[in-house]
Amino acid sequence: MSRKASDNVEYTLRSLSNLMGEKRRRQADGSAGSGAAAGERSLIAAESCSSLNSAASGGELERAARRQFQQDETPGFVYVVSVFSALGGFLFGYDTGVVSGALLLLKKELNLDALWQELLVSSTVGAAALSALAGGVLNGLCGRRPCILLASGLFTAGSGVLAAARDKETLLAGRVVVGLGIGVASMTVPVYIAEVAPPHLRGRLVTINTLFITGGQFFASVVDGIFSYLAKDGWRYMLGLSAVPAVIQFLGFLFLPESPRWLIQKGQTQRARRILSQMRGNQAIDEEYDSIKNNIEEEEKEVGAAGPVICRMLTYPPTRRALIVGCGLQMFQQLSGINTVMYYSATILQMSGVEDDRLAIWLAALTAFINFIFTLVGVWLVERMGRRKLTLGSLTGTAVALIILASGFLLSAQVSPRITLNPTDPSHQNSTCTKYSYCNGCMLDPDCGLCYKLNKSSVVESSCIPVDKDSTMKAAWGRCSNETVFKKEDLFWAYNFCPTPYSWTALLGLILYLVFFAPGMGPMPWTVNSEIYPLWARSTGNACSSGVNWVFNVLVSLTFLHTAEYLTYYGAFFLYAGFAALGLVFIYGCLPETKGKKLEEIESLFENRLCTCGRAGAF
Ligand SMILES: O[C@H]1[C@H](O)[C@@H](O)[C@H](O)[C@@H](O)[C@H]1O
Numbered sequence: 001m002s003r004k005a006s007d008n009v010e011y012t013l014r015s016l017s018n019l020m021g022e023k024r025r026r027q028a029d030g031s032a033g034s035g036a037a038a039g040e041r042s043l044i045a046a047e048s049c050s051s052l053n054s055a056a057s058g059g060e061l062e063r064a065a066r067r068q069f070q071q072d073e074t075p076g077f078v079y080v081v082s083v084f085s086a087l088g089g090f091l092f093g094y095d096t097g098v099v100s101g102a103l104l105l106l107k108k109e110l111n112l113d114a115l116w117q118e119l120l121v122s123s124t125v126g127a128a129a130l131s132a133l134a135g136g137v138l139n140g141l142c143g144r145r146p147c148i149l150l151a152s153g154l155f156t157a158g159s160g161v162l163a164a165a166r167d168k169e170t171l172l173a174g175r176v177v178v179g180l181g182i183g184v185a186s187m188t189v190p191v192y193i194a195e196v197a198p199p200h201l202r203g204r205l206v207t208i209n210t211l212f213i214t215g216g217q218f219f220a221s222v223v224d225g226i227f228s229y230l231a232k233d234g235w236r237y238m239l240g241l242s243a244v245p246a247v248i249q250f251l252g253f254l255f256l257p258e259s260p261r262w263l264i265q266k267g268q269t270q271r272a273r274r275i276l277s278q279m280r281g282n283q284a285i286d287e288e289y290d291s292i293k294n295n296i297e298e299e300e301k302e303v304g305a306a307g308p309v310i311c312r313m314l315t316y317p318p319t320r321r322a323l324i325v326g327c328g329l330q331m332f333q334q335l336s337g338i339n340t341v342m343y344y345s346a347t348i349l350q351m352s353g354v355e356d357d358r359l360a361i362w363l364a365a366l367t368a369f370i371n372f373i374f375t376l377v378g379v380w381l382v383e384r385m386g387r388r389k390l391t392l393g394s395l396t397g398t399a400v401a402l403i404i405l406a407s408g409f410l411l412s413a414q415v416s417p418r419i420t421l422n423p424t425d426p427s428h429q430n431s432t433c434t435k436y437s438y439c440n441g442c443m444l445d446p447d448c449g450l451c452y453k454l455n456k457s458s459v460v461e462s463s464c465i466p467v468d469k470d471s472t473m474k475a476a477w478g479r480c481s482n483e484t485v486f487k488k489e490d491l492f493w494a495y496n497f498c499p500t501p502y503s504w505t506a507l508l509g510l511i512l513y514l515v516f517f518a519p520g521m522g523p524m525p526w527t528v529n530s531e532i533y534p535l536w537a538r539s540t541g542n543a544c545s546s547g548v549n550w551v552f553n554v555l556v557s558l559t560f561l562h563t564a565e566y567l568t569y570y571g572a573f574f575l576y577a578g579f580a581a582l583g584l585v586f587i588y589g590c591l592p593e594t595k596g597k598k599l600e601e602i603e604s605l606f607e608n609r610l611c612t613c614g615r616a617g618a619f
Helices: 003-019 030-057 059-073 076-097 099-109 114-142 144-164 168-196 199-227 234-240 243-255 260-265 269-280 286-303 309-315 317-335 338-351 357-385 387-414 439-444 483-488 503-517 524-531 535-590 599-606 610-615
Strands: 448-455 458-466 491-494
Touching (some): 076 099, 076 114, 076 243, 114 144, 114 168, 114 535, 144 168, 168 524, 199 234, 199 357, 199 524, 260 286, 286 535, 286 599, 309 317, 309 535, 317 338, 317 524, 338 503, 338 535, 357 524, 387 524, 387 535, 439 458, 483 491, 524 535
Antiparallel strands (some): 448 491
16 A cells, blocks of 8 residues: 555544544553553554545545544644744844844944944854854754754844944844854754654644744844834844844743654653653654654664764765755755845845835835745645645746846846946046946946936936945935935936846846745755754754855855856846756755655655655655
């Protein structure tokens, strides 16, 4: 009998027996438990055989029974635990998202130069990379719960330091502390949720964590929008607000349990059984408990317990392959350019005709909102389509959207308006801006912007002028240096883009990008990583793959401006499209379907050669 058919039969039988009013099975505990469990299993097996035919024929009944079974099996407690853990995802999203708005105010109030701005952004991501890697050891030694408590403690402390900071050095320290929290949370939360969730809900519950990440990013952009009107100290609220969810998570986790799988691994079996039955409601837990326990024993025999986990992972082919798949997914997530697209979204939207510069900050919120809403679509799709199809579909759409986005920039560059006026700098400073004859060159120079008028839809009276050091919304001198005056005079200022009739193509590309990326490539790397490693390798596997995610995040964001300078914007987006295409080949060949499988069964999907793993379990 196929696995699916036997599952169906089991669902049907268990639910039917519930429907017929059979008394809830009592939880067996301790040594008496195993005898009772064996009895129960044989009862189920006998039921399975005798009812096989009727179950197989009654499709409707089967579906109803499956639904009933799943409702019975999933107590609200699992959802509560998942939501409290996913607050870690929210903080990850909030703290990485809020900084752009905070910087706009900070750079004026504390006179931050470009290096300090860069430091405040990258220090967090860099610290996250390091602590995600270190989080693996902590997770293995101390368990998931202490790590989540540690992360929320770090978030709380970091946001307190940031809100109270008096100078840029303290700000930097606060950003590093927050980054340490993000790294630990990003690798622990998906693992913890995957370990407490029942198999049929695991994908959905872990994907909720990414929904919280994008929700955090969206919330951060709204907070940025609101507090941007508060020129003095607005940044303190922006950076300090994350203490609220952090404290809630910390308090919640004082009462929430450890992962039962980790407890079994550490030999704390009584506690593990108690927590597992809490998580599974009225369902008998013996089967799951035995399978976790047997699996741990088998793994220890097979792989041996000596030597550092990473070495054992690399020398044991199934975990080596899983590690390559997990890290590859995280790498391709970042290489397809999500964070540059998000960061650059306000400009892309402005480029497409939104001319009110005050709106820029709200436009970023709109992008974050699309990312959030379409991650919700992913939560809905993950248990329907499965991880593999969802990731493949999402990455294909992402690659196409990147090509459209790049074509938008390419078309804009090709019809780039000519520069017709060359006013002289009143302060007689030498600026590179005056040397450009076309808008395209001017746009790629981060120090310059285009000041122009429109005659119908064509650009006239254009000049390339240095950008104001405090605000990219206006020029340093000349016709476009005073926002209120130049708008009255029907002048326009374009920083980072050239006004052309093809700008809408980039907007279309941006929207399509988010629509496709958010349901699959956003959440799946986290979801798949939480389930592909056997228990002994899970902390280390997730630490490595999260570390890879953060390292590529820093690399892509730090190199974007240089890549754009050397390859132009369209070149940069074509490059990301190329990475996405490579990612597609990799995922097609190597990513097996893990939907509905018990965590203990997944290891077997990596038994064959890496490039054939994609075929394993792909239903
Ligand atoms: O999965 C998340 C999510 O999609 C975010 O929007 C992105 O900023 C992160 O880098 C990524 O890891």
